[in-house]
Amino acid sequence: MNLALFDLDNTLLAGDSDFEWAQFLIEKRVLDREVxxxxNMEFYEQYxxxxxxxxxxxxxxxxxxSRHPRNQLDAWHSEFMKNRIAQLITPGARELIKRHMLGRDLCVIITATNSFVTGPIARALGINHLIATEPEQEDGEFTGKVLGVPCFREGKIARLESWLDxxxxxxxSFLESxxxxxxxxxxxxxxxxTHPVAVDPDATLKGYAEKKAWPVISLR
Structure with missing residues (x-):
């Protein structure tokens, strides 16, 4: 068995779901634009x-x-999927996923973006396994805090290895990954x-990949 891991934002998506979710809430006037x-832009540039x-x-x-009931958040997210996310899923991303699934590889999306935002996106892409930053919940409602280790940088490795365990x-367990x-x-x-692949990479990753002789591809 082989393992295929996919980052989500700006990899399988031609955009960033984290950034787009905040912008969506701003446009709906759920969040104050001025504030x-x-x-949101500052954090995106830092990332x-x-x-x-x-x-x-x-x-x-x-x-x-944490400021809105879960049923309202879910309703907004359905609108978000239709109006923001659907057009960010590229044919190239679907073809890459299909290729690994036909090869019977274990396919996993691993992303720093929280699972509330990314869970429906993973399902839309047909991938059953998602490792994401987990928002804390109490009685089905979000508390506004993070649960456990954020799935970011070295935290992705920690979260993946916990998931594998x-x-x-x-x-x-895998011949290739x-x-x-x-x-x-x-x-x-x-x-x-065993097979790192840079996808539409930022300048730093592109330079690093070229030095390491890693494949650099585009899904757009």
Whole structure:
């Protein structure tokens, strides 16, 4: 059996679901544009530069979830999927996933974006396994806090290895492993797999991939 890991934002999606979710809430006037838009852009630029404080960002991102009942959030998310996400799923991404599924590889999306935002996207892509940053819940409602280790940078490795252990698997369970990502933040996990692939990469990852002679591809 082989393992195929996929980053989500700017890899399988031609955009960032985290950023788009905040912008969607701003446009619906759920979040105040003056307060949130500049901050959302600032965090996105920090992420792309590799300087993001993940806990500061998660406080910004998860707090709005705690201010609204889950049924309202789910209704907004359905609209978000139709109006924002559907057009970000490229034919190239679907073809890549299909190729690995036909090869009977274990396919997993692993993303720093929280599971509330990304769960429906994973389902839309036909991938059953998702490892994401987990928002804390009490009685089915979000508290605004993060649960456990954020799935970010080295945290992706920790979360993946915990997930493998829960499924009675280890790295040695797989003859080959792939990880597809666009981001310099994923270099730690890219170095763990047998087939690291840079997908529409940022400048830092592209340079790193070229030095390592890793494949560089586009899904757009």
């Amino acid at each position: 949130y838009e500049a901050r 792309k530069a590799g300087t993001l404080d993940i806990h500061e960002f998660l406080d910004f991102q998860l707090k709005p979830l 829960e499924h009675n698997l280890t790295w040695l 792939w990880f597809y990502s666009d981001s310099l933040n994923d270099i730690p996990l890219l170095n763990k797999v």
